[in-house]
Every structure is written in structure tokens, then in C-alpha cells.
Amino acid sequence: MLRSLLLLLSRQSRLRHWLETSAAADRLTARFIAGTDLEAALAVCRRLNQEGMLASLDHLGESVSSLAEAERSRDDYLTALNQIAELGLNATISVKLTQLGLDFSEEECRSNVERLVERARAVACAVEVDMESSPYVDRTLNLVSDLHSRYGGVRAVIQACLYRSETDIENLCAQSIPVRLVKGAYQEPSDVAFARKPDVDKNYVRLMIRLLAAGKNPAIASHDENILRLAQRYAGEHAISPDRFEFQMLYGVRRDLQRRLTADGYRLRLYVPYGKAWYPYFMRRLAERPANVLFLIRNLLRS
Numbered sequence: 566m567l568r569s570l571l572l573l574l575s576r577q578s579r580l581r582h583w584l585e586t587s588a589a590a591d592r593l594t595a596r597f598i599a600g601t602d603l604e605a606a607l608a609v610c611r612r613l614n615q616e617g618m619l620a621s622l623d624h625l626g627e628s629v630s631s632l633a634e635a636e637r638s639r640d641d642y643l644t645a646l647n648q649i650a651e652l653g654l655n656a657t658i659s660v661k662l663t664q665l666g667l668d669f670s671e672e673e674c675r676s677n678v679e680r681l682v683e684r685a686r687a688v689a690c691a692v693e694v695d696m697e698s699s700p701y702v703d704r705t706l707n708l709v710s711d712l713h714s715r716y717g718g719v720r721a722v723i724q725a726c727l728y729r730s731e732t733d734i735e736n737l738c739a740q741s742i743p744v745r746l747v748k749g750a751y752q753e754p755s756d757v758a759f760a761r762k763p764d765v766d767k768n769y770v771r772l773m774i775r776l777l778a779a780g781k782n783p784a785i786a787s788h789d790e791n792i793l794r795l796a797q798r799y800a801g802e803h804a805i806s807p808d809r810f811e812f813q814m815l816y817g818v819r820r821d822l823q824r825r826l827t828a829d830g831y832r833l834r835l836y837v838p839y840g841k842a843w844y845p846y847f848m849r850r851l852a853e854r855p856a857n858v859l860f861l862i863r864n865l866l867r868s
């Protein structure tokens with residue numbers, strides 16, 4: 566119930582405005598957000614690279630309110646790509662299509678993402694296209710597929726909670742499009758998604774095995790220890806070497822596991838969010854583990 570409440574609150578614009586502009590914002594978000602600007606995020610990337618981890622930069626912001634705002638997001642990401650190249654960082658960028666204008670014009674959105682994919686290719690980087698809620702899946706996968714066929718260097722995200730994901734994975738594997746597999750962070754209706762967590766977990770394992778066996782450079786994005794163990798065991802038993810796939814985790818989540826995987830020689834990419842529009846992302850992280858709410862309240866009271 567608390568999960569549903571937090572997801573509901575993640576869409577409340579008044580609460581969002583109040584919290585994003587509050588004086589306590591930094592203290593509230595430091596655990597999950599790398600900073601409010603690109604410079605802070607690049608410093609985190611540099612540190613992660615030094616510690617043997619890869620990164621994916623997420624400039625926070627989704628559901629922008631105009632095409633002009635979407636163009637600003639695109640330009641921010643172009644700057645991020647240029648900086649990644651200039652500093653020689655081992656990092657990709659992660660983008661959301663609603664941040665690049667999808668709710669206003671599919672054509673403009675496509676052209677914004679195309680500019681990013683072109684630039685990424687020029688600087689030997691890659692673009693990962695996050696998956697948002699189920700009404701966006703078809704449009705997102707169509708765009709990924711089109712841009713990947715023309716430029717390469719684009720990764721799709723598939724959510725194990727959706728019934729359709731098995732078919733989507735088969736299609737993506739057939740096109741050699743790299744996939745990031747996640748459980749799914751959005752509240753979905755029961756006609757499109759598994760309602761029970763054990764069913765989502767079971768589907769995740771099935772899809773993960775399919776990706777490890779037939780996917781191109783798949784990313785296993787989870788903090789679930791059972792799942793990580795199963796992936797390692799499956800890869801070991803089927804002679805899939807650690808350079809043929811990667812693990813991905815969120816900045817600030819299960820740092821113990823992050824260190825362990827890296828020490829054991831696995832490729833691990835951290836998703837590094839930064840920016841001022843942190844509220845929806847932050848609330849989804851609380852919803853994933855409601856115990857985080859208590860942790861935050863304790864921290865706020867202490868400081």
C-alpha cells in the first residue's frame with residue numbers, strides 16, 4: 566500500500582514544486598542523486614571509473630511542458646556527450662523520450678534523439694533509452710529500432726513486469742539491439758502487467774536467461790541478490806565470459822553489492838542521475854523500498 570501511495574505522490578505536481586525548491590532538498594536527495602549540475606555528475610563518473618565501474622548519465626527530467634524545453638534537454642545531453650568525450654570517461658547517457666518531447670510531437674522527439682545518437686556515435690559513446698510507463702512502449706521500441714538500424718549504439722530497456730516483454734525481447738535479439746532488463750518502476754494495470762512481485766521476479770529470470778543466451782551485450786539491471794547470483798551461475802555454466810554482458814545498478818543503491826561485483830571482475834555500470842528535476846525519480850526509488858522513507862526521516866532529524 567505504501568508503494569502505491571508513494572507512486573501516486575510521485576505524480577503530484579504541487580508537492581513536487583515545493584520539495585524541489587525546498588532548502589532541505591540536498592540533504593533529502595544526496596543518497597540517490599549525484600548533484601544538481603553536470604559538473605557534479607561528471608565528478609561522480611570520474612570517481613566510479615577510477616573504482617572500476619562504468620556509468621550512465623541521466624539528466625533528470627521527464628514529461629517536459631513544451632518542445633522548447635525538450636530542445637533544451639537535448640542540448641544539455643549534447644553537452645554531456647561532449648564532456649564525456651573530452652574527459653575520456655567510460656560512460657553512456659540514459660534518456661527518457663518524454664523528456665525529449667514525445668508527448669508533443671513524435672517527429673520532433675525522434676529528431677532530438679537522432680541528434681544525440683549521431684553525436685554519441687561521433688564520440689564513440691552510446692545512448693540508452695529508458696522505458697517509461699506502458700502506453701509509451703510501442704513508440705519507444707519503434708524509435709530505438711529505427712535509430713539502431715541506422716547508427717548502432719542504442720540500447721533498449723525492457724520491463725519484466727509487462728506480459729508483452731518476452732515477444733519484445735525476441736524482436737530485439739533478432740535485430741541485435743542491446744537490452745537493459747529491469748523489473749519495471751511504474752504502476753501498471755493488471756491487463757498489461759503482472760500484479761504480484763513473485764511473478765515479476767519469475768519472468769525477470771526467464772527473460773534474463775534468454776538475453777544471456779541470445780542477446781547482444783545485455784545489461785542485467787537489478788539489485789536483487791538472487792537474480793545476480795543466478796546470472797553469474799548461468800554465465801559460468803554456459804561459458805559466457807563477463808565481457809559479453811554487464812550488470813547495472815542505481816547510484817546509491819546496494820553499494821555493498823556494487824563493490825562485490827566489481828571486485829569479482831564483473832562489468833558494472835551505475836545509473837547516475839543529476840539535475841534539479843529530481844522529484845519523480847526520487848519518489849520511485851522510495852516506492853521500490855519503502856524502508857528508505859524511515860532512513861530519510863532519521864537522516865533529516867539527525868541533521
Ligand SMILES: Cc1cc2nc3c(=O)[nH]c(=O)nc-3n(C[C@H](O)[C@H](O)[C@H](O)COP(=O)(O)OP(=O)(O)OC[C@H]3O[C@@H](n4cnc5c(N)ncnc54)[C@H](O)[C@@H]3O)c2cc1C
Nearest residue numbers: 695696747748749750786787788789813814815836850853
Ligand atoms: C540501471 C537501472 C536502470 C533502470 N531503468 C529503468 C527504466 O528505464 N524503466 C523502469 O521502469 N525502471 C528502471 N529501473 C528500475 C527498475 O525497474 C526497478 O524498479 C528497480 O531496479 C528495483 O528493482 P530490483 O531489480 O532492484 O529488485 P527489487 O526486488 O525491487 O529489489 C531487490 C533488493 O534491492 C534493494 N533495492 C532495490 N531498490 C532499492 C532502492 N530504491 N533503495 C534501496 N534498496 C533497493 C533492496 O535490498 C531490495 O530488497 C532501472 C533500474 C536500474 C538498476
